Every structure is written in structure tokens, then in C-alpha cells.
Amino acid sequence: MTVPSSLAAGTVSHDTAHGIATVTFSHPKGNSLPSALLLELARTFDVLATREDARVIVLRSEGTGPFCAGASFDELRGLRDEASGQTFFSGFAHVILAMRRCPQFVINRVHGKAVGGGVGLVAASDYAIAAPGASIRLSELAVGIGPFVVGPVIEHRIGRGHFTALSVDHDWRDAAWALGAGLYAKVTATVPELDVAVNALAQKLANANPAAMRELKQIFRDGTAHWDTLLFERAAVSGSLILTPPAQAALEALSRS
Numbered sequence: 001m002t003v004p005s006s007l008a009a010g011t012v013s014h015d016t017a018h019g020i021a022t023v024t025f026s027h028p029k030g031n032s033l034p035s036a037l038l039l040e041l042a043r044t045f046d047v048l049a050t051r052e053d054a055r056v057i058v059l060r061s062e063g064t065g066p067f068c069a070g071a072s073f074d075e076l077r078g079l080r081d082e083a084s085g086q087t088f089f090s091g092f093a094h095v096i097l098a099m100r101r102c103p104q105f106v107i108n109r110v111h112g113k114a115v116g117g118g119v120g121l122v123a124a125s126d127y128a129i130a131a132p133g134a135s136i137r138l139s140e141l142a143v144g145i146g147p148f149v150v151g152p153v154i155e156h157r158i159g160r161g162h163f164t165a166l167s168v169d170h171d172w173r174d175a176a177w178a179l180g181a182g183l184y185a186k187v188t189a190t191v192p193e194l195d196v197a198v199n200a201l202a203q204k205l206a207n208a209n210p211a212a213m214r215e216l217k218q219i220f221r222d223g224t225a226h227w228d229t230l231l232f233e234r235a236a237v238s239g240s241l242i243l244t245p246p247a248q249a250a251l252e253a254l255s256r257s
Contacts, residue, residue: 001189004021004030005039006094009027009028009034009057009113010025010026010027010028010031010033010034010036010037011024011025011026011027011037011062012024012025012030012037012040012041014044014047014048014091015047015054016051017058018027018203019053019054019055019206019207020027020055020056020057020058020202020203020206020208021054021056021057021058021104022057022058022060023041023044023045023048023057023058023059024060024061024065024175024189025041025057025059025060025062025068026061026062026153027059027069027072028035029066029069029072029073029074030068030069031061031062031064031067031068031069031104031118031172031179032068032069032070032071032072032073033068033069033070033071033072033091033092033117033118033183034072034075035072035075035087035088035091036089036231037232038092038094038095039091039094041095041098042091042094042095042097042098043098045057045095045098045099045101045102045106046098046101047097048102048104048147049102049103052148053103054104055104055205055206055210056104056106056107056202056205056206056207056208056212057102057104057105057106057107058106058107058198058202059099059106059107059108059109059125060108060109060111060198061111062110063112063133064112064191065112065113066109066112066113066114066115066118066184066191067110067111067112067113067118067122067134068114068115068117068118068121068138069113069115069116069118070114070115070116070117070118070119071088071089071092071116071117073143073251074184075088075200075234075257076088076143076242076251077204077251077252079239079242079243080084080142080242082236082239082240082243083105083239084237084239085237085238085240086232086236086238087235087237087239087242088235088239089148089149089234089235089236089238089239090149090228090231090232090235090241092117092120092149092150092231092235093227093231093232093234093235094122095120095121095149095182095188096120096121096124096153096227096231097227097231098229099121100124100126100153100156100221100224100227102217103210103213103214103217104213104217105126105127105205105213105216105217106124106125106126106127107125107126107128107129107202108121108122108127108128108129108204109123109129109194109195109198109200109255110122110128110129110130110131110134110184111131111133111134111191111194112131112133113133113134113135113136113172114134114135114136114137115136115137115138115139116137116138116140116147117149118136119136119137119147119150119154119166119183120139120149120150120153120154122136122183122184123150123154123156123157123158123183124153124154125183126217126220127200127201128183128185129184129185129188129194129197129201130175130178130179130184130186130187130188130194130253131187131188131190131191131194132187132188132189132190133173134175134178134184134187134242135169135172135173135174135175135177135178136166136172136173136177136178136183137170137172137173138150138154138166138167138170139170140167140170140238141167141168141170142250142251143223143242143247143250143251144240144244144246144247144248144250144251145238145241145242146167146241146248147167148234148235148236148237149231149234149235149238151163151234152224152230152231152234153227154166154183154222156223156224157181157182157183158174158181158182158183159181159241162181162182165173173189173198173200175248183184208257
């Protein structure tokens, strides 16, 4: 069964067959993430966490362009106070925590570029397979804030050195760099090969022992219990900084480009 939700010109759907649950999100602006879509993603992962027929979860986005362009700039430009800013950035916290709570492994299919919060989605998965064009960038400093909410999960995955470099220069890194840093577990030669690899792993895990995967997932989460408060504290920092003059000027410049 496929359950679509229309969300601020974006969608989230999920389909479960043969033990594999596939979660798909889309948005016409580069698969960017408005707050409603973030909350629906979190809700979807929480629902699938309880489903015995979903033994493994695949996260993917639509189209042949970016995997995820990160936070919705349209929504960022509309923020007028710190409370609404914190609420918006808390959406990323809700998704990351929901993905980490799932007892199932989450496989991420990364077909194109991932920016900002999109990198956070990749890092929050348990295993990411990417296409050659799946470059990454933490662009937050360029808009006057920082990767505060997604930072802990990215640092947990690739280490503080790599995370620091991504945050400071906010340059693009190619898929080979992301593979070497540990963000991606595998990079295929083509997008069709990406689908073959994702499907093969999903089928393998759908036939694995759920209890063993659940115990491994507990190990993967070791040292992250404080994220339940930390990520929301970080959301408050982002919600405050996005209202500062440098951030507002950067958003205005982006709207004209």
C-alpha cells in the first residue's frame, strides 16, 4: 500500500512489499525540506518502526536532480521570530531522532547532490549507497547560520575533523570524498547500478534476523542519548541566528539569484 501526503508542494509516500519499506520524499525545488515535509517524514519513520512487515527501510527522493537541497529557503525567508525559527529547525531534529529510533536498518539511496539538511538525512541512515554525482555540501555558513542541528549526526558518522572542514569552508565534496570519509558505504558507477545495489542489500536485510539488526542498531546509537535534548537546543540557536542581519541579507541575495 502506498500512502501519499501532499505537503506544501512536496510529498512523502511509503510503500511496503516483501519486508522492504520504501520511503520517498519529493519537492519541486530540488527536493528541499519545508517544515511540513520534515514532520511527515518523522511521522512516517515512527509508523514504520512499529510495523512487523517492514524489516528494512529504504529512504530515497524523487527525480534525477538533487537528492536533497536542504532547508526550504522559501520558508526560511518567511520566519519572523525566534519561536517559529526554532520550530522550523526542530523539524530536522524530529526526522533524525525518528530515523535513529527505528529498530530497522535504514538504507539511504543517494542519487544526486545533498546539501545541508540533506547531508543530515544521509548521516542519520545506517547505510548509504550513492551515485557518482552525489556530491555533498554543508552550506549553512553561507546563509549566516551553521549546521547546528544536523551537526551531531554528521560528526557521529564522519568524525569531528571531516565535519569541521565541511562546516568551515562550506565547499562541495564529491562522492569519492564522502565515501572516504565514511558518509557513504558504497558508490556505484551509474544510477542504474545504484538501484541494483540498493535493492540487493534491502532484500538481503529483509531476510536477516530482525532481533540481531535491532541489537546492532542499539550499538549504532551508543553515545547519542543526549541528542533528545541537544538537537532541540541547537534548533534554538539556528532559529535565533536566521533572524540576524547577515543571515537575512544572505537569504535576500539568494532570492534574487
